[in-house]
Amino acid sequence: MSAQAATTEDLAVVIGLEVHVQLETDTKIFCGCSTEPAEEPNTRTCPVCLGLPGALPVLNEGAVEAAVKVGKAIDATIPETTRFHRKNYFYPDLPKNFQITQYDEPICQDGELEISHEGEHRVVGIERAHLEEDPGSLRHVGGSIDTAEYTLVDYNRAGTPLLEIVTEPDFRAPVEVRSFLAKLTEVLEYLAVFDAERDGSLRVDANISIVDAADVDDETGEIPVSVLEDANRTEVKNISSHKAAEQALAYEVTRQKNAISRGREVAQETRHWDEAKGVTVSMRSKEAEKDYRYFEEADLPPLEVADWKDTIEIPELPDARRERFREEYGLGREAADKLTSTKQVADFFERVAADFAPDLAATWVADELLGELNYRDMEITDVEDRLDEFHRLVELVATEEITAKNAREVVLRTMLDGSDDLGERPAPDDVVEAEGLGKTDEGEIEAAVTAAIEENPDAVDDFHDGDDGAINFLVGQVMQATGGSADPGTVNELLRAELES
Ligand code: ADP
Ligand code: ZN
Ligand code: MG
DSSP, rough: OOOOOGGGGGGEEEEEEEEEEEOOOOOOOSSBBOOOSSSSSTTOOOTTTTTTTTOOOOOHHHHHHHHHHHHHTTOBOOOOEEEOEEEEEOTOOOTEEEEEOOSSSOSEEEEEEEHHHHHHHEEEEOOOOOEEEHHHHEEEEESSSSTTTTEEEEOOOOEEEEEEEEEOOOBSSSHHHHHHHHHHHHHHHHHOOOOOTTTTTTEEEEEEEEEGGOOOOOOOOOOOHHHHHHHEEEEEEEESSSHHHHHHHHHHHHHHHHHTTTTOOOEEEEEEEEETTTTEEEEEEEOGGGGGGEEEEEESSSEEEETTHOOOOOOHHHHHHHHHHHHOOHHHHHHHHHTTSSSHHHHHHHHHHHHHHHHHHHHHIIIIIHHHHTTTOOOGGGGGHHHHHHHHHHHHHHHHOOOOHHHIIIHHHHHHHHHHTBBOOOOOHHHHHHOOOOOHHHHHHHHHHHHHHHOOOOHHHHHHHOOOHHHHHHHHHHHHHHOSSSSSSHHHHHHHHHOOO
8 A cells, every 4th residue: 555644444354264273182283191290391292203314204194184174174175186395494393303294285165165254154264274283382481482591492382283274355344353263163172173262372473454445346346456465464463362353454454554654665564463451562573485485295105085085974054054053953053053063062052952842952952951061160071971961861850750850950959060969960860869959749738738828827718709819829839748749830820720710
């Protein structure tokens, strides 16, 4: 953009992302070292990930499989052959002085992901996704990168498999980036290739520039390639959460627009997001591709994925599943969203819905179970080994063996909280028995009804004098006598029948 002063209304925001996600594998991408975090630095290492002379990389099949799954999920082209390159640069976290990555033949090309923001759906193009190894990590002791006394290096992370997902510059606002990252995370978790809870599992480099609003096509929102190429952009690094991405980009939008409106040019550079201060700071001028002297990784032969890729399957994805839940089970939007929030929740709901009425299944999974879990800061994965027990709980309600109220307030809560007598994780039937919740049989309820009428002549008189509310007192007496296990509606009917006979 020209350095001519412009007002901010004439300007449009352009953002493109490079998202690094850690693929969930047991071992590193080119050696057998574990990817589990370790307490001690430099204990998850071997000659390969330490870059010792003569050590040779062996590609992890699981990492390739995970990348193919992602490729299929984003509708990417997966070529017949894919290849690895060396990206050369010197930095203490990179033991070989080059990173094994992919260059002109990445595993995924030309994909897309649909995002929705404020009810509007948009497709974000994905230029490519490629496999690479993570470098190690540095610990600056006694300060930050420029004030530390000295720096320690830990190669435990070195060689962790990453998939770098590069989007087209299709975002027009920071908030869209947040929607995209949420959507991407959801898809990756459905594919079971990613763990959002893992430290450092998501890192984002965000590219941002400001162009003339007049260059944006009113209808399609498209911007000519020449405009995109000519725009001076910054690349913001060190973003590790959805929220940080939105904040860092909002900061950059203001900073760049301010510069332009004052007639200054935005420098093409790499900037660092300072989370604590909430600002981006200049790091260095942006490196060009030639700085990396890419050349083919001769220690890894080209990888043929032609036949293999067709055998790799992916599960139904969240959007499709949400749609199907609404149609097949007649769920509302909110329930369908909740029940597809993770694959585990959706799978469990379908198991319950297969045996009981869909609306009962939806209430018990979406409202009761997820509600109680959420209240305890727990996830469905924390009770995954007990899903049979929760299924049984729904069965107890469906067959009217216990009341919904007791199921929720006593059985479910005791199952999650445990009790002194029943231990930490009691089964539903044990709670029902210990608490005496089994629905009292008809005869017992009738006896309690008769007793309540005999023992409370005042309430009976009131009822006969036209005070209909008096019946509630009698219902209460019967409920108490039956330990809360009778159905209040039934008790009410029985009382009326007996009082009016
Ligand atoms: P580089 O040569 O710097 O690696 P690429 O064309 O590979 O550039 O793009 C890197 C990232 O920059 C991509 O995520 C892309 O969407 C984004 N990008 C490209 N042009 C722009 C622009 N004008 N403004 C913001 N982001 C852009
Ligand atoms: Zn290793
Ligand atoms: Mg690039």
